[in-house]
Amino acid sequence: MGPELRSWREPHRLVLIGVAVAIIAFAAINMRWDWLPRYSGRLVEGVGTTLWLLFLTSVLGFLLAVPLGLAQAAGPVWLAAPARAFCTVIRGTPLLLQLWLLYYGLGSLFAEYPEIRDSWAWPYLRSAWPYGVLALTLSFAGYEGEVMRGAFAGVPKGELEAGRAYGMSPWTSFRRIWLPRAIHRALPTLAGETVLQLKATPLVATITVVDVYAIISRVRQDTYLTYEPLLLLALIYMILTGILVVAFRWLEAKVPVKG
Amino acid sequence: MKNKLITAIAAFGMTIAAQAASAETVRVGVAAEPYPPFTEPDAAGNWTGWEIEFMNAVCAEAKLDCVVTPVAWDGIIPALTSNKIDAIVGSMSITEERMKTIDFSDKYYNTPSVIATAKGSGITPDAEGLKDKIVGVQVSTIHQDYVTTHFSDATAEIKEYQTQDEANQDLAAGRVDAIMADSLALDAFVKSDDCCEIVGAVKDDPAILGAGVGVGLRKGDDELREKFNTAIAAIRENGTYAEFSKAYFDFDIYGN
Amino acid sequence: MFDWFTGLAAWELLALEPPGWGGVLLRGFAASIQIAIGGYLLGFLIGVCGATGKLYGGPILRDVLDVYTTLVRAVPELVLILLLYYAGTDLLNRFMAMIGAGPVDISGLAAGIFVIGVVQGAYQTEVLRGAFKAVPHGQIEAARAYGMSSFQVLRRVTLPGMLPHAVPGLANLWLIATKDTALLAVVGFSELTLVTRQAAGATKSYFLFFCAAGVLYLLLTLFSNVIIGWIERYARRGMPAVR
Numbered sequence: 001m002g003p004e005l006r007s008w009r010e011p012h013r014l015v016l017i018g019v020a021v022a023i024i025a026f027a028a029i030n031m032r033w034d035w036l037p038r039y040s041g042r043l044v045e046g047v048g049t050t051l052w053l054l055f056l057t058s059v060l061g062f063l064l065a066v067p068l069g070l071a072q073a074a075g076p077v078w079l080a081a082p083a084r085a086f087c088t089v090i091r092g093t094p095l096l097l098q099l100w101l102l103y104y105g106l107g108s109l110f111a112e113y114p115e116i117r118d119s120w121a122w123p124y125l126r127s128a129w130p131y132g133v134l135a136l137t138l139s140f141a142g143y144e145g146e147v148m149r150g151a152f153a154g155v156p157k158g159e160l161e162a163g164r165a166y167g168m169s170p171w172t173s174f175r176r177i178w179l180p181r182a183i184h185r186a187l188p189t190l191a192g193e194t195v196l197q198l199k200a201t202p203l204v205a206t207i208t209v210v211d212v213y214a215i216i217s218r219v220r221q222d223t224y225l226t227y228e229p230l231l232l233l234a235l236i237y238m239i240l241t242g243i244l245v246v247a248f249r250w251l252e253a254k255v256p257v258k259g
Numbered sequence: 260m261k262n263k264l265i266t267a268i269a270a271f272g273m274t275i276a277a278q279a280a281s282a283e284t285v286r287v288g289v290a291a292e293p294y295p296p297f298t299e300p301d302a303a304g305n306w307t308g309w310e311i312e313f314m315n316a317v318c319a320e321a322k323l324d325c326v327v328t329p330v331a332w333d334g335i336i337p338a339l340t341s342n343k344i345d346a347i348v349g350s351m352s353i354t355e356e357r358m359k360t361i362d363f364s365d366k367y368y369n370t371p372s373v374i375a376t377a378k379g380s381g382i383t384p385d386a387e388g389l390k391d392k393i394v395g396v397q398v399s400t401i402h403q404d405y406v407t408t409h410f411s412d413a414t415a416e417i418k419e420y421q422t423q424d425e426a427n428q429d430l431a432a433g434r435v436d437a438i439m440a441d442s443l444a445l446d447a448f449v450k451s452d453d454c455c456e457i458v459g460a461v462k463d464d465p466a467i468l469g470a471g472v473g474v475g476l477r478k479g480d481d482e483l484r485e486k487f488n489t490a491i492a493a494i495r496e497n498g499t500y501a502e503f504s505k506a507y508f509d510f511d512i513y514g515n
Numbered sequence: 516m517f518d519w520f521t522g523l524a525a526w527e528l529l530a531l532e533p534p535g536w537g538g539v540l541l542r543g544f545a546a547s548i549q550i551a552i553g554g555y556l557l558g559f560l561i562g563v564c565g566a567t568g569k570l571y572g573g574p575i576l577r578d579v580l581d582v583y584t585t586l587v588r589a590v591p592e593l594v595l596i597l598l599l600y601y602a603g604t605d606l607l608n609r610f611m612a613m614i615g616a617g618p619v620d621i622s623g624l625a626a627g628i629f630v631i632g633v634v635q636g637a638y639q640t641e642v643l644r645g646a647f648k649a650v651p652h653g654q655i656e657a658a659r660a661y662g663m664s665s666f667q668v669l670r671r672v673t674l675p676g677m678l679p680h681a682v683p684g685l686a687n688l689w690l691i692a693t694k695d696t697a698l699l700a701v702v703g704f705s706e707l708t709l710v711t712r713q714a715a716g717a718t719k720s721y722f723l724f725f726c727a728a729g730v731l732y733l734l735l736t737l738f739s740n741v742i743i744g745w746i747e748r749y750a751r752r753g754m755p756a757v758r
Contacts, residue, residue, distance in 0.1 A: 013574075100708075126433065200591070213591075226602075341605040425716075
């Protein structure tokens with residue numbers, strides 16, 4: 001805390017902070033913000049949707065990444081090859097395209113099969129959010145699956161042999177040694193991947209999911225303002241990214257890092 | 260090394276400079292999406308449709324060198340105000356709300372707004388018929404305004420789409436129960452897809468639905484507006500308008 | 516009943532000449548690649564300047580660069596693209612008006628390159644700075660002791676030394692640049708993803724066109740990977756093999 005505080009008081013930083021304050025004051029006074037109170041409730045809801053999407057798809061994506069990584073690192077060819085192909089396709093094509101393929105591609109299917117509309121799944125197939133969740137989950141799994149492959153492969157063979165020497169079954173040694181060690185190795189990448197995932201969430205607004213980006217688009221259309229809503233949106237994402245980074249730092253401090 | 264960098268910077272600067280606007284060129288913004296029968300891309304990569312022919316006729320009449328510039332619909336007004344384009348020929352209705360931000364030429368066509376649903380849905384184009392239904396509209400349109408103002412209490416949900424094409428697609432997929440849009444655009448859609456039908460026009464509300472479609476222009480660009488107005492009047496007068504419209508419509512879409 | 520399947524197999528829609536849409540798709544693909552290359556090079560230029568500034572610049576320059584890289588990396592690319600796409604032209608024109616010149620017409624291509632370049636620049640600054648710091652300082656001092664000029668030090672020691680550390684990060688950023696071009700679809704720039712959606716909407720063959728575009732992107736990635744492999748081997752020559 002000490003050196004950081006002192007660094008704030010360095011003269012050039014004070015000047016820079018002064019400039020930043022002046023810019024913010026200029027923006028606050030000269031730009032139009034009268035729309036803000038009218039949309040504040042919806043903005044909070046939108047941020048909620050964004051965070052919910054982020055949390056759900058990161059957790060699901062990570063759960064999917066574990067078998068994907070394991071299959072590539074140690075699976076037989078018939079498992080490793082499809083897992084690798086999946087990761088290559090997900091990482092090799094833009095998320096926006098994947099999202100539109102899922103939403104509009106599958107949508108064109110429903111038009112051909114009216115019987116789908118009578119099924120129990122129709123209320124879900126009909127909404128937009130399941131497609132957003134699916135696309136974001138697959139994307140997270142594709143990128144993190146690659147990380148997990150390296151993590152599984154990087155666990156020293158000796159540790160697994162030691163487990164076997166203790167008489168552990170393959171399953172026990174996987175559960176007690178291999179998986180925890182691999183996850184531990186992958187943890188440092190999680191913070192970065194989660195920030196990337198946060199930055200990918202606004203794409204779902206293009207398939208009618210109403211997240212914070214969609215609310216801001218709405219403001220832009222209602223008010224015909226070009227910059228103000230987008231600047232606020234950038235600020236919101238900056239705050240969310242900041243919170244994520246701090247949260248992960250705290251988490252990493254909690255998890256003891258050995259070896 | 261340094262020289263190469265400088266050359267690269269200079270080359271980049273020059274590509275920008277080379278594109279400096281010549282005085283006569285008018286960049287005409289159209290929505291970058293298929294919006295038949297008014298504007299749609301064809302397989303050769305050209306923009307076609309009634310509104311493109313209208314634009315060509317008007318620009319020829321006014322002796323303007325017009326270039327079609329596709330822009331995302333939801334950003335088409337910012338594109339105009341931030342100087343990315345000089346005019347909007349995108350079936351944009353003249354409304355009070357938009358007049359606060361941009362100017363319009365005189366109207367060049369005027370058609371009613373209708374509601375389309377799946378065939379045999381029994382939905383009527385009013386609040387009663389749309390009760391607890393999901394309605395799809397394109398963002399930043401008079402139809403969005405209308406649905407929000409008149410139907411938002413009755414409907415279960417109003418879904419907003421970036422393009423009309425996506426709203427149409429989701430009606431065909433059954434993800435929305437009804438869509439509201441321009442009668443001719445929906446006419447083209449229901450003719451191309453036998454899933455859906457037009458169930459009728461909504462009750463007029465001139466304050467929202469406006470007084471026809473005009474060319475969107477930057478505020479204060481009066482010279483260009485005058486040129487467009489004169490040219491629109493001229494092609495109405497000399498029969499050009501009727502001539503190129505014949506291939507698309509069997510009635511006069513200019514309205515009264 | 517099997518319409519969607521025949522729709523998927525309506526390959527004639529992909530023909531290069533109209534009525535097929537293949538030509539349109541390929542032109543969109545070419546536009547995507549052009550923007551990716553242009554944006555990547557501009558980003559590299561910014562990255563070199565940014566990294567140099569962060570390493571050798573005064574305290575103010577360093578702080579300003581820190582603000583730039585932090586901001587760009589904390590905000591979604593989609594939001595940055597929207598902001599820069601409109602603001603870039605607007606600010607440039609205001610600047611031109613200020614110095615008394617007429618308005619400049621920025622083509623969609625130049626705007627796209629500018630947007631991708633600014634985003635790439637922030638990441639490349641960090642990659643290049645990290646790679647530079649990975650070169651042991653003793654090597655540079657040794658080179659100086661041999662009487663090399665700063666240019667010689669750069670050419671013979673610093674650049675070859677930082678290359679193996681910079682290549683993986685730069686390669687990854689190239690792949691990101693190719694995929695980020697798809698986001699320009701949202702501002703209506705006719706790159707591959709947008710023309711794909713237009714073609715899909717006009718023909719109602721959504722699966723066919725989205726899959727075709729996916730294949731094109733994938734080919735670009737795989738082709739890039741091959742080239743990257745060569746470059747990595749070249750950059751790492753004379754170094755112990757990894758794994």
